[in-house]
Amino acid sequence: xxxxxxxxxxxxxxxxxxxxxxxxxxxxxxxxxxxANLHNITAVQVRRDIMLIGYSTTLKKxxxxxxxxxxxxxxxxxxxGLNAAVVGIGNLGKAITAYFNGKRSxxxxxxxxxxxxxxxxxxxxxVKCYAMADLEKVVKDLDISIGILxxxxxxxxxxxxxxxxxxxxxxxxxxxxxxNVSPGVxxxxxxxxxxxxxxxxxxxxxxxxx
Amino acid sequence: xxxxxxxxxxxxxxxxxxxxxxxxxxxxxxxxxxxANLHNITAVQVRRDIMLIGYSTTLKKxxxxxxxxxxxxxxxxxxxGLNAAVVGIGNLGKAITAYFNGKRSxxxxxxxxxxxxxxxxxxxxxVKCYAMADLEKVVKDLDISIGILxxxxxxxxxxxxxxxxxxxxxxxxxxxxxxNVSPGVxxxxxxxxxxxxxxxxxxxxxxxxx
DNA sequence: TTTGTAGTGTTAATTAATTAACAATGTTTA
DNA sequence: TAAACATTGTTAATTAATTAACACTACAAA
Numbered sequence: 001x002x003x004x005x006x007x008x009x010x011x012x013x014x015x016x017x018x019x020x021x022x023x024x025x026x027x028x029x030x031x032x033x034x035x036a037n038l039h040n041i042t043a044v045q046v047r048r049d050i051m052l053i054g055y056s057t058t059l060k061k062x063x064x065x066x067x068x069x070x071x072x073x074x075x076x077x078x079x080x081g082l083n084a085a086v087v088g089i090g091n092l093g094k095a096i097t098a099y100f101n102g103k104r105s106x107x108x109x110x111x112x113x114x115x116x117x118x119x120x121x122x123x124x125x126x127v128k129c130y131a132m133a134d135l136e137k138v139v140k141d142l143d144i145s146i147g148i149l150x151x152x153x154x155x156x157x158x159x160x161x162x163x164x165x166x167x168x169x170x171x172x173x174x175x176x177x178x179x180n181v182s183p184g185v186x187x188x189x190x191x192x193x194x195x196x197x198x199x200x201x202x203x204x205x206x207x208x209x210x
Numbered sequence: 211x212x213x214x215x216x217x218x219x220x221x222x223x224x225x226x227x228x229x230x231x232x233x234x235x236x237x238x239x240x241x242x243x244x245x246a247n248l249h250n251i252t253a254v255q256v257r258r259d260i261m262l263i264g265y266s267t268t269l270k271k272x273x274x275x276x277x278x279x280x281x282x283x284x285x286x287x288x289x290x291g292l293n294a295a296v297v298g299i300g301n302l303g304k305a306i307t308a309y310f311n312g313k314r315s316x317x318x319x320x321x322x323x324x325x326x327x328x329x330x331x332x333x334x335x336x337v338k339c340y341a342m343a344d345l346e347k348v349v350k351d352l353d354i355s356i357g358i359l360x361x362x363x364x365x366x367x368x369x370x371x372x373x374x375x376x377x378x379x380x381x382x383x384x385x386x387x388x389x390n391v392s393p394g395v396x397x398x399x400x401x402x403x404x405x406x407x408x409x410x411x412x413x414x415x416x417x418x419x420x
Numbered sequence: 421t422t423t424g425t426a427g428t429g430t431t432a433a434t435t436a437a438t439t440a441a442c443a444a445t446g447t448t449t450a
Numbered sequence: 451t452a453a454a455c456a457t458t459g460t461t462a463a464t465t466a467a468t469t470a471a472c473a474c475t476a477c478a479a480a
Contacts (some may be wrong), residue, residue: 006408007467013407017386028458032428040390042425051429051461060427076407078414084406088224091305096402098301103403107410146409170413172405177229180250186412192306193313195382195398196294197223197286198216199356200317202396203380204288217437241457253457254439261459270446270457 004075008049014039015049016072022065031062076079077106083144085111087135087159094176096148098101098124110142135159139166146170153177214285220261224249225259226282232275232312241272287316293354295321297345298361300335300382306358307335320352345369349376356380363387 004012008121018038022030031076033043049062055071057063086093099110112129114120120131130138131158138144147163149156149171156177163171166187173179173189181187214222228248232240242260243253260266260273265281267273296303299322311319322339324330330341339347348354357373359366359381366387373381374395383389383399391397 003347005467009408010404014388014401014403017403018388025364031426037266039388042469045467047428048430048468056429058428058476062427069418075211076411076414078410078417082410090300091308097306100406104407107406114415133237145413148406170409172409178224178228184416186416188409189271190400190405190411191224193227193310194220194223195400196317196356196358197314198219199382199396199398200288200292201219201286201324203292203355204286206379206394206396207288215437241456252439255437257458258460266459268458272457302447397436 004052008052011039011041011045011049012072012075013055015046016069019065019069019072023069028065029059029062030065030068034062037060055093063146072107077104081106081108082146083108083110083142084146084148085109085139085142085144086127086148086150087132087163088114088149089114089119089129090150093148093150094125096150096174097127101126107146109148110144111138113138131193132159135162136166139163139168144168146172148172148174150174215235218262221249221251221255222263222282222285223260225256225278226286229275229279229282233279234374238275239269239272240275241265241276244272281315283316287314291316291318292356293318293320294356294358295319295323295349295352295354296324296337296358296360297342297373298359298365299324299339300360301317303358303360304335305338306360306384310337317356319358320354321348323348342369345372346376349373349378354378356382358382358384 001043014119015035017200018035019030032046036043039046045128050068053071053075055063055068057123078100084107086097086109089097093112097109097112102156109127112124112127112128113132113135115132119129145168147168149159151159153176156173156175156179158180160173160179164182171179171181173187174191176191176193179187196205213379216404225245228245229240242256246253246256247257257420260278263281264287265273265278294317296307296319299307303322306320308324313405322334322337323342324339325342329339332339353382355378357378357380359369361369363386366383366385366389370381370389370391378395380396381389381391381398383397386400386401386403388399389397
């Protein structure tokens with residue numbers, strides 16, 4: 001089960017969400033082509049991804065929704081769960097915290113950090129906000145292993161350094177500053193401007209080609 | 211210049227931001243390996259991307275920052291510019307609007323939409339908020355061609371339909387509902403939970419392999 | 421039963437993306 | 451000036467990701 005393609009991991013996460021919705025609406029089995037349609041991909045890709053994680057069904061009534069959720073959970077989740085922290089609790093930080101917490105049982109945002117004294121020690125979006133100055137201590141005390149960066153771009157590098165020194169193992173960078181991290185740390189970056197510009201480029205293409 | 215790889219488009223957008231920073235700090239030329247280091251990729255990839263867009267330099271002093279910015283602009287931007295709208299002005303919508311506007315001259319968020327009467331007709335994050343009910347009219351009046359979705363997941367499909375009917379050509383979907391759109395419309399989807407779960411998976415890998 | 425159908429699992433082929441290799445050419449240094 | 455060097459541009463090789471092809475089998479219908 002080692003070495004799943006990165007893209008597959010992303011899709012598994014998406015499948016699971018869809019499967020959880022199915023479960024909630026009482027659907028117990030789902031065909032590969034149904035799952036595919038819901039995600040705008042092909043049934044082959046769904047089957048291939050599911051093959052890679054070692055799940056299979058003897059029935060021809062589609063996959064057992066509950067079983068598949070559990071298998072995906074076995075891949076993505078850890079038994080004990082992982083804790084995350086959001087650093088910088090502006091609009092984006094708040095959006096992420098509020099949106100995420102409670103959605104996954106094995107992954108929790110346990111703390112937020114900010115420099116603004118008015119925010120410190122308050123509960124924001126359901127999570128306590130700590131002083132940036134206490135970052136190292138809180139990360140260790142609460143056993144946080146994932147950092148989500150929503151600070152201003154000029155602080156990203158410094159904060160990252162501190163997070164890594166505190167023992168964090170994964171970083172999700174929403175600032176516009178590209179980061180580099182030591183080899184033991186996994187880094188995922190996302191920038192909204194790039195996404196919007198990509199859309200703009202393809203919109204332009206459509207306009208000019210017609 | 212037709213048919214640039216999708217990944218290349220994303221990187222060009224990122225290069226441009228870095229180049230703009232260089233320009234602001236008075237740097238006039240930049241080597242491929244410098245640009246590469248700033249983005250944690252290889253110099254070959256930078257050179258290849260730049261080759262694909264048809265820019266080249268005779269000097270061995272690196273690329274001319276200003277010229278390269280212009281070439282990338284020629285690829286991504288349209289002459290007249292494009293307008294965008296943010297649908298659903300909660301925390302995430304506000305974050306995007308505030309973060310984005312003013313950053314790019316050829317791409318503007320011209321309107322936001324919401325159902326909350328308290329928000330309607332107010333200026334939020336620097337942009338006027340319109341009633342969801344007026345979506346079709348406003349999109350046409352303001353010549354908006356890109357829609358950014360930050361509504362609750364259960365409304366995503368309906369809003370998308372309305373946006374497309376109004377003539378929108380590109381959609382950036384931040385809701386957790388996967389969408390499908392007609393062939394003439396470009397769709398880019400991003401989901402935070404997937405990103406966090408991906409990070410969690412790789413953190414887990416690091417933990418168990420050591 | 422038997423036959424046809426619709427679905428899964430998997431290998432092989434294709435396509436997309438990255439990386440390596442290296443020729444060409446300014447630039448610097450002896 | 452000549453030699454060594456650093457840097458670009460580009461083709462070729464490699465690797466990653468997707469898609470096609472198809473064998474296999476449970477199920478439904480005749």
